[in-house]
Amino acid sequence: MTGSAGTGQLTSLAFRRDRVMLPACVCGIVAVLAITARDLKVLYPAPARRLAVATSAGENPALRFLLGRLNGTSVGAFLAARWGVWGAAAAVLLTIFIVVRHTRADEEAGRLELVGSAAVGRQAPLIAALLAAVTANVAIALLTCLWLPALKLPLAGSAALALSIGGCGLAFAGVAAVGAQLATTARGARGIAIAALGAAFVLRAVGDTGPADLSWVSWASPLGWVESTRAFGSSGERWWVLALPLAASAVLVAAAFARAAGRDHSGGLLPARPGRPAASGLLRGPFGLAWRLQWGPLAAWVAGCVFAFAACGAAAKAIGSILGASPALRQYLLRVGYQATLSDAYLSALMLLAGLAAAVYATSAVLRLRTEETGNLAEPVLATATGRIRWGLSHISVAVGGACLLLATAGLSAGLGYGILSGSVSTQVPRLLGAAAARLPATMALAAVAVLLFGLLPWESTGLAWSAVALAGVITVFGPPLQWPAWTMDISPFTQTPKLPGGTVAAEPLLWLCGITLALVVAGLAGLRHRDIGDFGPSRLSCLVRDSVAGDPHQSNGPVHGSAPEQC
Amino acid sequence: MKPRAQTPSGDVVLRAVGLTKRFGRVVALDGLDLEVRAGEVHAFLGPNGAGKTTTIRILLGLLKADAGKATLLGGDPWRDAVELHRRLAYVPGDLTLWPSLTGGEIIDLLGRLRGGIDAQRRRALTERFGLDTSTKARAYSRGNRQKVALIAALASRAELLLLDEPTAGLDPLMEATFRDCVNDERHDGRTILLSSHILAEAEALADRVTIIRDGRAVETGTLAEMRHLATISVEAELAAPVALSGMAAVHELTVTGTVVRCHVDHAALDEVLGRMHQAGIRSLTCRPPTLEELFLRHYSPGRSAAGAGR
Numbered sequence: 001m002t003g004s005a006g007t008g009q010l011t012s013l014a015f016r017r018d019r020v021m022l023p024a025c026v027c028g029i030v031a032v033l034a035i036t037a038r039d040l041k042v043l044y045p046a047p048a049r050r051l052a053v054a055t056s057a058g059e060n061p062a063l064r065f066l067l068g069r070l071n072g073t074s075v076g077a078f079l080a081a082r083w084g085v086w087g088a089a090a091a092v093l094l095t096i097f098i099v100v101r102h103t104r105a106d107e108e109a110g111r112l113e114l115v116g117s118a119a120v121g122r123q124a125p126l127i128a129a130l131l132a133a134v135t136a137n138v139a140i141a142l143l144t145c146l147w148l149p150a151l152k153l154p155l156a157g158s159a160a161l162a163l164s165i166g167g168c169g170l171a172f173a174g175v176a177a178v179g180a181q182l183a184t185t186a187r188g189a190r191g192i193a194i195a196a197l198g199a200a201f202v203l204r205a206v207g208d209t210g211p212a213d214l215s216w217v218s219w220a221s222p223l224g225w226v227e228s229t230r231a232f233g234s235s236g237e238r239w240w241v242l243a244l245p246l247a248a249s250a251v252l253v254a255a256a257f258a259r260a261a262g263r264d265h266s267g268g269l270l271p272a273r274p275g276r277p278a279a280s281g282l283l284r285g286p287f288g289l290a291w292r293l294q295w296g297p298l299a300a301w302v303a304g305c306v307f308a309f310a311a312c313g314a315a316a317k318a319i320g321s322i323l324g325a326s327p328a329l330r331q332y333l334l335r336v337g338y339q340a341t342l343s344d345a346y347l348s349a350l351m352l353l354a355g356l357a358a359a360v361y362a363t364s365a366v367l368r369l370r371t372e373e374t375g376n377l378a379e380p381v382l383a384t385a386t387g388r389i390r391w392g393l394s395h396i397s398v399a400v401g402g403a404c405l406l407l408a409t410a411g412l413s414a415g416l417g418y419g420i421l422s423g424s425v426s427t428q429v430p431r432l433l434g435a436a437a438a439r440l441p442a443t444m445a446l447a448a449v450a451v452l453l454f455g456l457l458p459w460e461s462t463g464l465a466w467s468a469v470a471l472a473g474v475i476t477v478f479g480p481p482l483q484w485p486a487w488t489m490d491i492s493p494f495t496q497t498p499k500l501p502g503g504t505v506a507a508e509p510l511l512w513l514c515g516i517t518l519a520l521v522v523a524g525l526a527g528l529r530h531r532d533i534g535d536f537g538p539s540r541l542s543c544l545v546r547d548s549v550a551g552d553p554h555q556s557n558g559p560v561h562g563s564a565p566e567q568c
Numbered sequence: 569m570k571p572r573a574q575t576p577s578g579d580v581v582l583r584a585v586g587l588t589k590r591f592g593r594v595v596a597l598d599g600l601d602l603e604v605r606a607g608e609v610h611a612f613l614g615p616n617g618a619g620k621t622t623t624i625r626i627l628l629g630l631l632k633a634d635a636g637k638a639t640l641l642g643g644d645p646w647r648d649a650v651e652l653h654r655r656l657a658y659v660p661g662d663l664t665l666w667p668s669l670t671g672g673e674i675i676d677l678l679g680r681l682r683g684g685i686d687a688q689r690r691r692a693l694t695e696r697f698g699l700d701t702s703t704k705a706r707a708y709s710r711g712n713r714q715k716v717a718l719i720a721a722l723a724s725r726a727e728l729l730l731l732d733e734p735t736a737g738l739d740p741l742m743e744a745t746f747r748d749c750v751n752d753e754r755h756d757g758r759t760i761l762l763s764s765h766i767l768a769e770a771e772a773l774a775d776r777v778t779i780i781r782d783g784r785a786v787e788t789g790t791l792a793e794m795r796h797l798a799t800i801s802v803e804a805e806l807a808a809p810v811a812l813s814g815m816a817a818v819h820e821l822t823v824t825g826t827v828v829r830c831h832v833d834h835a836a837l838d839e840v841l842g843r844m845h846q847a848g849i850r851s852l853t854c855r856p857p858t859l860e861e862l863f864l865r866h867y868s869p870g871r872s873a874a875g876a877g878r
Contacts, residue, residue, distance in 0.1 A: 274702040279676035289677060376664045383628050383658040384681035387650045533630040536591060
């Protein structure tokens with residue numbers, strides 16, 4: 001039996017499992033690129049404006065840290081600077097998830113054991129995962145290559161940008177393949193690969209913002225190679241750079257195959273660490289458990305917030321000169337931020353984003369309740385002397401505490417980032433902390449929607465709660481510039497919060513928000529108290545909706561004996 | 569070890585009358601009756617999907633019965649859930665553990681959630697089951713995960729233990745250890761509801777048995793009572809043919825030459841043996857049905873739930 005036997009079946013299985021996720025993510029990444037390209041053409045139509053922006057942007061280290069170098073003044077060069085590194089990072093994340101999902105995640109779950117007992121070679125799962133990842137990156141490159149010229153961007157630059165992004169994805173397919181061979185858990189494998197992505201970002205950022213004699217460190221980073229290809233560059237593309245990610249990918253994939261050929265099933269290089277033989281004093285009661293289960297993701301969110309908001313805050317100093325060049329963008333920002341001055345509008349919009357990010361976190365923390373319930377992990381807790389309300393509140397406390405922490409982090413980081421550059425730390429930090437805190441009621445209102453849904457419509461709660469967050473986000477971000485009617489804007493709780501810094505604070509809408517939040521939580525907890533605990537099918541309500549749509553073909557059948565509570 | 573049971577022996581600790589539970593159009597329980605007395609090991613038998621786990625979840629107040637009434641340790645399992653849970657311990661059938669916690673942490677956590685853990689018992693049980701408590705739950709095998717849940721429940725000193733298929737995944741050595749532990753608990757006066765489909769386990773451990781089918785109890789009592797109600801299997805080698813085929817109390821009669829095999833109702837045993845005696849007995853084996861035979865009778869195709877085994 002050869003090592004690759006069964007690759008065909010495993011590859012088609014991989015495509016079958018990813019048939020929705022893979023095309024959706026590929027199209028999403030390419031669409032963001034194309035839409036940005038179109039917007040840039042609208043926002044900066046004149047070359048003189050672009051030259052002015054290029055000069056001021058080139059002087060701002062925060063922007064270079066966040067986005068990378070600008071290699072020209074054409075629309076294409078702007079696009080490459082705006083989305084080259086971040087588009088590549090998105091492709092890399094997609095690649096990492098695909099590769100780990102079909103290798104270590106399946107192995108950890110025991111599925112590969114079943115597969116491996118059949119006539120399947122040792123290398124086949126890895127080959128199948130890499131084929132899926134290569135397909136995704138080739139599709140991203142191909143679609144970009146087709147779409148950007150359609151927007152009248154030069155073909156050569158489009159091809160260089162597309163290939164450099166796809167190439168970066170391929171390099172990280174190798175990184176993820178190696179990670180999946182080293183770690184024994186899917187989380188560990190993803191952690192290795194994402195840490196490598198973070199290191200690549202920092203190396204590139206240091207090379208771009210540090211002194212000239214340090215600029216070589218960009219060459220150690222696959223994300224730096226994307227910039228170094230100089231797509232749409234004023235001095236022409238550097239095609240030979242595209243060979244670097246391919247070579248790196250080949251070396252890493254070869255190493256992964258060598259390791260896969262020699263190791264035990266479910267074995268790794270990094271050993272699974274033993275833990276405490278007895279629980280510490282912190283793991284006492286449902287609250288201790290909820291915080292223990294959720295502190296890892298929260299720490300990652302806080303770290304991300306520090307990084308993102310410090311950089312965005314630092315960028316605020318140059319925002320006037322950059323945005324001043326584009327009346328359309330200036331007007332957009334003034335509308336989203338509702339401010340008189342541009343820098344305040346920018347900071348207000350930034351704190352609005354912080355509120356939305358905190359709402360995303362708080363919703364995920366509340367929905368952990370549902371994951372615990374469907375994973376049969378609520379049952380052992382609720383079978384002890386822990387009431388349902390206490391159990392519900394334990395995870396809600398993580399949502400509230402985590403959201404407060406994230407908003408404080410965002411306000412503090414942005415205040416420090418802006419304050420240090422503008423020499424006004426003592427005024428900016430309290431100002432932005434207050435601005436972040438002003439968004440807390442809206443954040444909590446969205447988390448309360450998740451609590452309500454979890455209590456009353458458990459089966460639908462995950463989908464509906466995320467829809468609510470997405471709706472609020474879309475209204476908040478797109479409503480003001482498109483001048484949607486007031487009643488639409490009022491759906492988003494963020495419309496009701498004070499527009500700080502710079503705006504005025506009205507107590508009445510905040511009190512309303514707090515009252516509604518409290519009512520939603522109480523109703524949700526009351527629902528939790530009265531319903532069955534477990535993973536059951538759709539609620540009666542959505543069954544009625546579905547049956548009325550489908551014409552209820554089951555009506556005539558009698559009752560069924562059995563244990564599967566899946567049907568309506 | 570001193571028993572902590574507060575209910576006098578023989579009293580009813582757990583009673584369910586006419587429990588009904590539907591999930592949409594699926595009927596999980598259809599008027600189930602169950603009675604567990606203090607200090608007994610009560611086996612709750614039925615194949616997968618018969619409604620055992622649903623019953624236990626109702627008794628724990630996780631599910632609300634559509635109809636019927638359940639009483640647990642003198643309280644209402646739905647209304648008084650938290651108070652009752654201080655006095656019972658539970659091993660779930662669909663066992664999952666938090667993958668990032670170690671076995672030791674989970675045992676301590678569940679003990680604390682229940683209102684305290686007996687450190688000495690925890691140590692003794694960990695040793696007895698040979699569990700490495702510093703391993704993360706994601707690295708445990710099925711049997712080791714089961715040990716974690718068993719130790720957490722047995723270390724609790726609760727009055728009532730609800731065990732849902734507690735030996736799933738255990739090796740034969742650990743199964744024997746588990747049986748020893750159950751016998752110790754019985755001597756300490758604790759009450760155990762043991763849901764299982766492993767009949768040898770129930771036969772070895774249980775004082776009383778309830779068999780359920782399609783969400784309804786079809787047979788309940790001590791093994792001796794159930795045997796008494798059931799038929800006795802008779803196998804005899806006779807000197808001359810004997811006329812048994814006409815008797816209403818004789819079932820599943822097969823005659824191969826001079827060897828006769830049949831199942832006989834208790835009341836008619838005298839008469840059947842008398843006729844055999846007249847024909848001349850060369851050899852004779854009479855034995856009561858095993859639990860497996862009792863059980864399978866309720867589930868053999870063509871038998872209705874009401875008439876089975878009689």
